[in-house]
Amino acid sequence: MEINHFIGVDVSKGTLDFSLAQLGKVVYHLRVPNSNTGIVSFIKEIKENFNVDLSFTIFCMEHNGIYNNILLSFLKKLKTNIWVESALQIKQSQGMMRGKNDKVDSGRIAMYAYRYQENYIPWNPPREVIIQIKQLLAIRSRVVEAIKQLSTPIGKDAEIFFAKGDLKLSRKCCDCSIKAMKKDVKAIEKQIKDLIQSDTYLNNLLKIITSVDGIGLMIATTIIVTTNEFKNFSCAKKFACYSGVVPFEHSSGSSIKKRPRVSHLANKTVKKMIHLATLTGIRKNGEFRDYYERKKAEGKHTMSVLNAIRNKLILRIFACVRDNRLFEKKHQILLA
Template sequence: MIIVGIDVAKNKHDAIIIDSKGDTLTKSLRIPNSHKGAETLINKIKSINTNNLPVVIGMEATGHYWLPLYSRLMQEGFEINVINPIQSDSFRNMYIRQSKNDSIDAFIIAEVIRFGRFTTTSLAEEDMLALRNLSRFRLFQVDAVADLKRKTISLLDQVFPEYARLFSDTFGKSSLELLSSSCTPEEILAMDTEKLISILNSASKGRLGSDKANEIKSAANESFGIKIALDSFSFEIKQLIEQIKFIEKQIVELEQQIQVLLEKFDTPIQTLPGVGPVLGAIILSEIGDISRFKDASKLVAFTGIDPSIKQSGEFVGTHNKMSKRGSPYLRRAIFLAAQVAAFNDPVLSAYYQKKRSEGKHHYTAIGAVARKLLYITFAVLTRNQPYTPMA
């Protein structure tokens, strides 16, 4: 067997080739992250493998930089194992000389593969990769909207501090339509009352009218907001509102595309408590092939909600925090699902109440529910059977 260890970086990669005994078959090879670099590596492997031995390649999941080389090597039919850098870091500690350079890193990755002390983070089929990409992009867009809303609130608090009391949701449709046209007290007071009524009536589909218009006018008249540089504040708020509306429209389109992709998989993921199509897509795509986890505890560790261990000599810490290693996307999705499941699923709700009765903080109890939910997730995906809540 021939083993290739690849240390991945943004612009270049370092590779080394060893045999099944750990003997190096070539010096460290530095290749650019390009077509030419991939071809150089492939040709080198073929020139060494004159006896047509099995070739196994190992590389670390360093950001997204490993993906192009991975896909090119996959086209050649090589067996590729993508490992979490944490696994090679722990293996590196076995070596007395721990000097850090790229050629040593490539060799250590090859050694990790040779000894088989790893679990893979493989790229699943194209649909799974697409589902993961879109799910992560949706989270990015959701966070972007949240940032824009916080900025908008900050500006409104300065120019129209009373506005927050006028609508139950500052970013609901009626409020957004009003802010798009008039967002300072001065602009609202200058607006014809009939026009204001028309905006509210149209946006709320008849629920809001003259009474709400008069309430808004009254609040604007008595506002204690700042009275300087109002044109700049107005311009900025209206720009932010347009960005919010645009990205929220994109999120709706994203969710539709995610739903289409999710339906391609024969999965009972949405039968889990607190899990709909959006969270289901995140959980499924971040986990990938459930068979790569030996048991549920491995999935918990991958999610990063296993407790970190603090030990020195005979001391073992008893108040340990979550490790927060692994997939932050999966961890976020599981926690969101747990917050719903803790109050709706009979089993998980009872478990949550039990933790609370033991004096645990709400978020600590939710963390315990999230951990239990991962065990349920492992069982559901492993058996490919729907979750059936117990009465």
């Protein structure tokens, strides 16, 4: 498909900055309210003044969370080409830059789409049930963080720094709140489970993922939402890289030689979840624990061994999803 126009959009809470690139040059800019009315006014302008055919146009924007929702919903109805790209990816592709504002940023996004159009990946909208689960996961995360904040100053270590009477009072004040929030967490998890069980495909996907040792409801749900039901990620190695568990070499000639390290450019939430699954796997008797102890006895670094297990978990999950089957030990390849 030949693309004739590239539109970069800088999205903010209240406004949308549109820049139109044609023949490798930004030829038009317009700022409109972040609303359906604003989007309609921009599309009307470019159709009248630049003879834009939306079927041969790409709208490119950065991941901006909920601020993108109005624009994405509108463009989805128009069935035009949508490209939602990582802000860091766009920034690093620009080289050295000086200064920024919304107008400049939208122009840079438009030129990014023009220069790298061969890398265009169509936006794959999540289903409504995935959006609902994602919102519940976000709320759960906030409640868990609040529990952590309330629990920290009244932990066992606090006994050293507080008088007994003060410590007892602090615990009494927070106990009810902590108990109530823990009930909220359980209620949220039940809502998530009910939503998944109400959807045949998701319920089957959950059973497959949780059949892998160490993977529970919340870890499986996070993976399902992050991969958009494995539509955005079909390759286990790419997802492992995205999750920050793939080590990369750092060397240059004979003067610079560092031990391979994982990149800090990763989805930290997924990485944390996979790490928790790994710790669960090595705590109980089984192959992961045997593998961990064997590699430690060989002198391997602890984090290197844990990272290897994290990779194995991801590979197993993707293999089972690909083959649409539950994980069975008799099917596994023996750990090296």
